[in-house]
Amino acid sequence: MLRSFRQVFKSNRTPMAAVMIVVLLGLVAYLAPSGRVDTPDTVVARVYGREVLLRDMSEHMQELYQRFGKQGNPEALKPFIQSQALRDLMNQKLMEELADRHGVVVTDEEVGARLRAFLRQYPVLLDPQGNLKSTAELKQIFQETGFNPALQERNLRNELLRTKLIQQAALQVPVDEPWLAVEHRLRNEKVGFQQATLAVDAAVVADPGDAALEAIYKAGSQRFLQPPRRVIQFVTVDRAALGKAAETDEAALKAAFEARKSDYIEFKARHILFKAEGDAQMQEATAKAQLLRERLVKGQDFGKAAEELSEDPSAKGNGGDLGWFNAARMVKPFSDAAAALKPGEISQPVRTQYGVHLIKLEGRREKRFDDVKAQLAQEVSDGRFNTRAQERLEQIRKRANGGDLAAAAKSLGSQAQLSQPFANEPGAQSEGLPELPQLAGEAFRLKVGEVSKPQRIGDRHLIFRVQEELPEAVPPFKEVRAKVLAAYRLEEARKQTLAKAQQALQSGGLQAVGPISDQAAAPLNGLRDLVAHPSIRKALLETPVGQTTPLLWTQDGKLWVARITSREPAPALTFESRRGLIQEVQTTEAQKLLSAELQALDQQGRQRPGFSSFWGHFSGIYVNASAVQVPVEE
Structure with a gap:
């Protein structure tokens, strides 16, 4: 066969050469890092050939924001959310790789059955016969509520995959009688x-002095063996470094106030809700609301009507009073309708995802510039500080062009410093760099000589360059x-x-x-x-x-x-309780085995991060450090 191939190649040298060139160019384009601007299809990580795209990470970050809540400043929370999202997605790819190696498969039919069972938990998605509504109706409800069925399907697939891996591993855990007896006693005695x-x-x-300590050091020097450590060169920018560049003036504050004036308008209102789902119910609820509005306009008491007729549980006892609120607190159709009313007016029926509302505006108030001036000053100052600091560090980064940061930093009025050697471990410390615990992981992900992106940690912004890596060694006694x-x-x-x-x-x-x-x-x-x-x-x-x-x-x-x-003493085991206990023990041990396998797979992959090599596309773990700063939709 090889001889035949050679003959064909020799007789078709020109066409075959053209084919080979096209193939090689395709491989180069596929394997070489792209210089284009990041897009939703940008690869942020590759785990044994499985790609994590920018869109995947952005979607998962949104999910995490909803789970953890946007408490405080979202920008301060972003590094944690971003890191967690990347870790979750890479772990999932590791599990998919492990499933392939163990021959574990999750079918579309299994996922579909799980998804349908999940959706049936919600009455709003069911028709009068208890079946799921039509695809068109479900799609409309999903759009109104913001529910993402594709995301839920992915989560259910991941859950099924993990369950099957655990079940497979559990069957390989032999539980003998002594082990079973101990577990039974722990649970029931x-x-x-x-x-x-x-x-x-x-x-x-007391400190025994250098002589005694040196003897201990020499006798057990391997106890003080240190893993590979790195030194980073870093440049920081705080408010003091920028001087007046981050300060605000009256004109800027007034401009910011005018741009956000709608945020400072508050409304006081009551409402009556008729719950509705789907077009038919919406039409029926709108008709009821319209009839009630006619009576309310003629003088019927709105508060009493809310007590008697509103299907919002919170309306009972307070006449549908919503208190003071701004537009951001309500869904847009509701806030838009309230904003269009004059005090004392009653709205036309307003449709939202909850049903149909009637709104009576009771008051409107607007915060003055002086009321929010201090808050605005802080926000505008923070914005200017962040912008100016990022700009300066980006200039230093470009001027250094991948080399030493010292000269570039000095030319822009900043100073580059060197950290003390540190290992990639929790609690890493270096004098003058309190941010190190948050930087250590990235410092070990970058290659020696690479420069990080500008980033804010705490009260200042910084960039760093990986200066050198010290090999595993026992440091001198003094160190x-x-x-x-x-x-x-x-x-x-x-x-x-x-x-x-x-x-x-x-x-x-x-x-x-x-x-x-x-x-x-x-x-x-x-x-x-x-x-x-x-x-x-x-x-x-x-x-x-x-x-x-x-x-x-x-x-x-x-x-x-x-x-x-x-x-x-524990009661004697029955056949059923014995079988249940064995399954419980096997599942617990299987979870430990799965975690250990995933960790080993992760460590093995990180030893081969070669994105630029053919091998690295399919047998290693690569993280695209230049693309992990994912824009988050607010």
Whole structure:
């Protein structure tokens, strides 16, 4: 076959060469990073060949904004939302890759059945016979309520995929009799005990001096092995650096006030609601509202009518009074209708997603410029500060052109600084860079020599360049003296605490160790913090009533001891309860196995981030750092 192919190629050299050139150009276009402006189809990440697009990330960010709520400043919340959205979507792609490797498939029929079951939970989507309404009716309701069926379908598919992976893994978990017996006891045997804890105070241990610490350092240098660390060069811009550039003047504040004048108009109104769903009900509700309006215009009391007829539960007891509100608090058709009324007027029937309303405007008030001047000054000043700071950092970034930031920063009146070496771990710190915990992850995602985008963290804006990476190593003693001292103090303090507790138990019993707390008889499985520790779990299960457990260390570093006061054995397992317990144990372990597999797959993929290589498109994890700043619709 190979010989035949060669003959064909030789006899058709020109056409085949043209084909190969087209293929190669296509591969180059596909593999090479694009210089175009980001679009909804821009790839923000690629996980084992599965693409996360800008549109996917933007949609998920909107979902997260709704879930967490736009509390405070959305811009301050944006870095967290963006990071969470990217993490969620990449994790989902990892799960899809894992499902492929395990041969797990979710069919469209399964997803469709789940989606229909989900929609049937809502009466508004059902016809009088209890079936889902027509596609046209459902589409209209979805548009009015903002419900996204495609998003719900995706979530249900993801849920099904995870469930199937867990079910498959559960079948591979062998639960033997000793394991089953322990799990049964943890869930059903009731144990009562008294417990005492003793905290460790390492601060009371004196510094033994360099000689002693160096001996500890040399004897166990691998204890102080540090992972790869990075140094970043960073430039910050705060308000002081900009001087008067962020200040506001009276003219700017008045212009901002005029531009947002509608935001400062408030209305006081009452309303009557006739609930309706679909065209037929809307028409019926509109007719009822029109008839009622005629009576109200002739003098019928609006408040009493609201008490008697409104289908808004909040109208009962207050005559449909909505209090003072601005346009942003209401749906647009309602606020537009209220804004068009004069005090005392009653609107024509107003259709919204909730039904049909009659609105009586009782008052209108408008905040004056002086009332909001301080708030406007802060907002305008913040806006100017953000704009000017971003502009300066972007200029520095362009002037540096991927190189050292120092000269570019100096030319624009700023200063570049170097961080102390730090690892990619929670709580990373560097003097003069309090923002480091929020930057460390990105600093390790970028390549050495790459420059970040300008970003705001806290009260200032910054950019940074990855200066260098230090390999995994044991630093010189002077660099880790503080860690050696901390390790020595903790070890000595634990020895002293253990000796003190042993002596206390011998001389005065449990109460001599520390304050005693009583734990009423209950299944141990409810005491998750304790039974998560294997030695404590074993002690609580095996120590006889009336006796004291061994002294043990808790996960938070305290010394713990208990005296068993009562024990009520678990009832015997039946066939059904035994089967249910096995399934529960298998599912729990399967979830752990799935998490471990996903983590391993993630770590393996991040070792091959080669977006520019053919291999990297299908067997690695790539994050497009230049495109992760996703615009969020407000």
